[in-house]
Amino acid sequence: MAVGSGASISVTPPAGASTYRVTTNNPSGCANTSFVDVPVTVAAQTVGISPASASIMAGQSATLTASSNLSGAAYTWHSGSTSGPAAGSTATVTVSPIVSTTYFVTSVSGSCTTSQSARVTVTVAPSSPLPVELLWFEASGTALSWATASERNSAYFEVQRSADGRKFETLSRVASAGNSKATLQYHALDAAPRPGLGYYRLTQTDLDGRISYSPVRTVSATTKPTDFSAQLYPNPLEASSVLRFDAPVAAPVLCSLRDALGREIQHYELPAQVGVQQLTMPALANLRTGLYYLLLRQGTQQQVLRVQQL
Numbered sequence: 426m427a428v429g430s431g432a433s434i435s436v437t438p439p440a441g442a443s444t445y446r447v448t449t450n451n452p453s454g455c456a457n458t459s460f461v462d463v464p465v466t467v468a469a470q471t472v473g474i475s476p477a478s479a480s481i482m483a484g485q486s487a488t489l490t491a492s493s494n495l496s497g498a499a500y501t502w503h504s505g506s507t508s509g510p511a512a513g514s515t516a517t518v519t520v521s522p523i524v525s526t527t528y529f530v531t532s533v534s535g536s537c538t539t540s541q542s543a544r545v546t547v548t549v550a551p552s553s554p555l556p557v558e559l560l561w562f563e564a565s566g567t568a569l570s571w572a573t574a575s576e577r578n579s580a581y582f583e584v585q586r587s588a589d590g591r592k593f594e595t596l597s598r599v600a601s602a603g604n605s606k607a608t609l610q611y612h613a614l615d616a617a618p619r620p621g622l623g624y625y626r627l628t629q630t631d632l633d634g635r636i637s638y639s640p641v642r643t644v645s646a647t648t649k650p651t652d653f654s655a656q657l658y659p660n661p662l663e664a665s666s667v668l669r670f671d672a673p674v675a676a677p678v679l680c681s682l683r684d685a686l687g688r689e690i691q692h693y694e695l696p697a698q699v700g701v702q703q704l705t706m707p708a709l710a711n712l713r714t715g716l717y718y719l720l721l722r723q724g725t726q727q728q729v730l731r732v733q734q735l
Contacts, residue, residue, distance in 0.1 A: 528546075
């Protein structure tokens, strides 16, 4: 089949290998005198993914990069199958599956499309047990506290906050003891809580870089700026426990500590200015083991804090 005439022609061969025969004619009008066969091979596009596989812990992410042997390639990523949910449209994507998932990438370069899409499986391992024995993690108002019964190869804790319970940001980092068999208590403060419902969790990172997560705690920040509010932390109590309160007016704060039966054990008055104040409460650390209630009143406003002594 003739594909052209002249010294130069352009051809678009099908995929694979093709052979073109060039025949020369004698300008005097004689019969054809010579020909030559020219093989043309169309390079098939190949697509690869790096890494070839990935393994992450729950809550972590993996970065996948596709490459093609042809220049100017465009990529589309899908999860589950080549027609599954879209996962990206660039050569490199970052994914955070909650279960083990296979990702497929298809590459197009010009009019050439891969006949086979490359794929990679991201394996999600369940969160490993905390390398510490976490006794409790509490979020009350803007105060967050937790305690450990023992620690092994622990590097640090991070307190994280979320507005929707899914995407978390780190508020603060607290160094841990590393290795301990004693009960240890920690505390942190959310200095600028968001209005509405807030979600808090604790991440623990060990010396090998592995991360584990505590249960999520929720706090409803419904207190108006003009209302009296107070938090006590750490709670359960220790000698360094701090009472933090936000006073809307400059007036004394009356405190009444009562036992589980409602009997008053301590009574005192705290001077207060407008705004946030913090006071250490060493007297509370001398209480016997049990459950108590701290009633705080400023003017007509009152708040009751549940207090525990281990």
